[in-house]
Amino acid sequence: MKLVTAIIKPHQLDEVKEALEAYGISGMTVSEASGYGRQRGHSEVYRGAEYTVDFVPKVRVEVLVDDIDATSVADVILKGAQTGRIGDGKIWTVPVEDVVRVRTGERGVDAL
Amino acid sequence: MVLRMSAITFVAADVPFTDSGNTAWVLAAAALVLFMTPGLALFYGGMVRTKSVLNMMMMSFITMGTVGTVWILWGYSETFGPDVGGGIVGNPFTHFGLKGILDQIYGYVPADAAAGTAAAGGIPAPAFVAFQVVFAIIAVALVSGAIADRAKFTAWTVFTVVWATLVYFPAAHWVFAFSGYAAETGGWIANKADGLLFGGAGAYDFAGGTAIHINAGAAGLALAIVLGKRIGFAKEPMRPHNLTLVMIGAGILWFGWFGFNAGSALGAGTQAAGVWVNTLAATCTAMLGWLIVEKVRDGHPTSLGAASGVVAGLVAITPACATVSPIGALIVGLVAGAGCALAVGLKFRFGFDDSLDVVGVHLVGGLIGTLLIGLLATKGSPTGAAGLDVNEGVFYGGGFSQLGAQVTGALTVMVFSFVMTYLIGLAIHKTIGFRVDDTQESQGVDLSEHAESAYDLSGLTGGRFGSPGAVSTASSGKPAKTHEGASA
Numbered sequence: 001m002k003l004v005t006a007i008i009k010p011h012q013l014d015e016v017k018e019a020l021e022a023y024g025i026s027g028m029t030v031s032e033a034s035g036y037g038r039q040r041g042h043s044e045v046y047r048g049a050e051y052t053v054d055f056v057p058k059v060r061v062e063v064l065v066d067d068i069d070a071t072s073v074a075d076v077i078l079k080g081a082q083t084g085r086i087g088d089g090k091i092w093t094v095p096v097e098d099v100v101r102v103r104t105g106e107r108g109v110d111a112l
Numbered sequence: 113m114v115l116r117m118s119a120i121t122f123v124a125a126d127v128p129f130t131d132s133g134n135t136a137w138v139l140a141a142a143a144l145v146l147f148m149t150p151g152l153a154l155f156y157g158g159m160v161r162t163k164s165v166l167n168m169m170m171m172s173f174i175t176m177g178t179v180g181t182v183w184i185l186w187g188y189s190e191t192f193g194p195d196v197g198g199g200i201v202g203n204p205f206t207h208f209g210l211k212g213i214l215d216q217i218y219g220y221v222p223a224d225a226a227a228g229t230a231a232a233g234g235i236p237a238p239a240f241v242a243f244q245v246v247f248a249i250i251a252v253a254l255v256s257g258a259i260a261d262r263a264k265f266t267a268w269t270v271f272t273v274v275w276a277t278l279v280y281f282p283a284a285h286w287v288f289a290f291s292g293y294a295a296e297t298g299g300w301i302a303n304k305a306d307g308l309l310f311g312g313a314g315a316y317d318f319a320g321g322t323a324i325h326i327n328a329g330a331a332g333l334a335l336a337i338v339l340g341k342r343i344g345f346a347k348e349p350m351r352p353h354n355l356t357l358v359m360i361g362a363g364i365l366w367f368g369w370f371g372f373n374a375g376s377a378l379g380a381g382t383q384a385a386g387v388w389v390n391t392l393a394a395t396c397t398a399m400l401g402w403l404i405v406e407k408v409r410d411g412h413p414t415s416l417g418a419a420s421g422v423v424a425g426l427v428a429i430t431p432a433c434a435t436v437s438p439i440g441a442l443i444v445g446l447v448a449g450a451g452c453a454l455a456v457g458l459k460f461r462f463g464f465d466d467s468l469d470v471v472g473v474h475l476v477g478g479l480i481g482t483l484l485i486g487l488l489a490t491k492g493s494p495t496g497a498a499g500l501d502v503n504e505g506v507f508y509g510g511g512f513s514q515l516g517a518q519v520t521g522a523l524t525v526m527v528f529s530f531v532m533t534y535l536i537g538l539a540i541h542k543t544i545g546f547r548v549d550d551t552q553e554s555q556g557v558d559l560s561e562h563a564e565s566a567y568d569l570s571g572l573t574g575g576r577f578g579s580p581g582a583v584s585t586a587s588s589g590k591p592a593k594t595h596e597g598a599s600a
Contacts, residue, residue, distance in 0.1 A: 045406075045412065046352060051351060052349065053351070
C-alpha cells in the first residue's frame, strides 16, 4: 500500500476531489497547511508598511491506495491541481506498512 | 425647583428652567459617545495579532470602569468646578462626588426685557456631567493603541487613573470649561480674559481636537518611547488579525462621533445641525484622501485605509466642525485623510513603535484640524448661522489672530501632554513595571494578563473536542488548571 500526499493550492481542492472521485477513490483526508517553495511568499501592505508573508496558505490532500493504483492516483491529482503557474505545489508517494479500518478491524488492502 | 414653562413666556422672577429638547439631545449624544469606546475596542482589537486582541479590547473597556469612577469622585469637579486661578484647573473638592450640582441648570439664558428677548431653557447639570464623562473615557482609551501587545494590564489600569487626573482633566478644563457655564471662571485656552494665564488664548476647539486628540496622540508617543518596541518590530510581519472587526469599529466610531461633535453644541438647534453635516462632510473626503494616497503609493486601496481615513477625518473635524463652512469641512477632511496616510509611516523612520498609529492619526489629525481653523474659520459656519460671533481665519480676511490662538492651544497641549505622560509612564515603569517579560510577550498578553484566548477556532474540528486538560471552578477552591496533565 502507498500513501499519496499532495500539497496544492486551496482553490484547486474541488477539482482534485472531483477527479479522485471520478477515478474511483472513495476517501481522502484534507487539512489546511501553510508553507512555501520556490514561489516564496507574497507581500501585503498595511497602512503603507509592506510585509512579506512567507507562509502561503495551502491544502494537504492524503490518499491511501493499493500499490497498483499509486502512480495513476498521483497523475489524477496532478491533472486536477495543475494550473501551470508558480506555487502549484508538490505530490509525493511513500510506502505504508499496515492499514486498519477502525470500525471492523479489517487489515491491509481490505481496509482501504 | 425646576418649573416647566413655555420658552416664550417672559418670566418675572428669574427662575432657571430646562429645555426638554436640548436635554433629550444631550442625553442621547452622551450615550452615542459612550458607544464609541466599545467601537474603539473593536477598531483597535482587529488591528492587533490574535494573541493580544482581548488585551487590546480590555485596555479600552477598563477606562469605562476607572475613568467613570474617578469622574464622579473628583474628575468632574477638577474639570468644571470653580477655577483655582488663571484658568489652570478646577477645584477637585468643591463638587466631589457631584456634591451640590444635581439640581443645577446650565446654559439657561434669562429674559431680557430691554432687548425684548424671551428666556431660553438650559440643560440639567447631570446631563452635562454625563456628556463630559464619556469624553474623558474615550480620551484615555485612545492612548492604548500606542502600546499594543506588550503592556502589563495592572500598570495600564493605574495609568488610566493617574493620566486622567494629572493630564486629561486639566487639559479638558483649559479647553472645555467656558467661563460662566458651569463655573464663573473657565479654562485659559477656551476663554480670553484678564486674570487667565497669558490673558487666555481664545482658541476654537469645539469638541476636543486639542484636549482629546492632540493630548492622546502626544501621550501615545511618550508611552511608546517609555515601553520600547515590540519584539520583532519592523522585522516580522505584524498583520491585523481581523480587518472586519476594524471596519465595524470604524463604523461605530463614525456613528458615535455625531454625538461627540453635534452633542458639543449642548443643545438641539442650528449649530448642532450644521455641525452634524460638517462632521459627515469631512469624514467623506478623508476616506477618499487616504484611499487615493494608497492607490497612488501602494497600488491598492485597502479596507484598513478606508477605516483609518474615516477616523482621521473625524479627528480633524472635531475641533473645526462649528467654525468652518461645509466646503471648509470637505477641505479639512481631504487634508487630514491624505496627511495622516502619509504620517503613519513616520514611526518606521524615527524608530518608535506606536503600534496602532495613535500619533499618525490622532496627533497629526488633531493638529491638522486645530490649525486649519486659523485659516478656514468663517461666519458662514454653524456657529455663525446660529447668530454667534466668529473670529474669521486667514483665508476669510480675518488676519492671523485666530491662527495664533490655535497654534498656542495646540502646542501647549502637545508639549504638556508629552512631558507629563513621559514622567508618569516612567514612574510606573520604574516601580511596578509597565511591560510584560519577553516570554509573556511572545506567547501573547491575552494569556499572560487575562488567562484567556480570544478564539477557539484552532484546526478543522472547531474546538469540538475541547482543550486537553482539567477543569476546576473558582467555587471548588482548587487552583485553575490549564494544560497540565494534557499528555494523559
